[in-house]
Amino acid sequence: TEAREWPEAGDRPRRAGISSFGVSGTNAHVVLEHLPAGDAEAVEGPAVADGPVVWPVSARSPEALRAQAARLAAFVAGKPELRPVDVGWSLATTRAALDCRAVLVGRGREDFLDQLRGLSPSGAPGGARPAGRTVVV
Template structure:
């Protein structure tokens, strides 16, 4: 029998993956609906935290420098990484994202 002693049977079905159309050049490329760094019109805040107020200011300055050096970074990705991937400490700040990337960077500069 081809089922073996335990009766185990396996099937594998392979199919070609569906083709996808590349995004048009005039579409948003930052993961948002309009290229503004917002998802469906909602402002995406950047959240920061550190063990002290001085460390928070230093973190804000380093983040601003990092983002300025990498214009390809999407504000939505930075917001996600800061909210989901970073530890929360005692000193905290939120930079509102209502004015897009420039507003976020200005907020970081104000904290630094």
């Protein structure tokens, strides 16, 4: 309920376990480890991806998804300075996950532009989410 000192643990890293026991049997546990001061690096944004990057796109309907893809393609085409990893980060962290979805995977700007332009009325990758409930175990 209040801050307190976290004493040094000799030559071992400091670790703490935090448990939460929720209503109707929901339990969670996390282990935290102290990061030594010399190991911290300043991060100003998403890391540069060495491999494939994911761009999630979603909308309320297939028509809206195609329109969203067209707007995103026009935006990205007009801004050559955008890095694919930055766009993917923004799409994943600032946009709602709506019912109709497409997930684009690519390594470069042209990969994504081609895929965005390829979302057609005949069928987008992804599509409407099936009815039902999601369960994560």
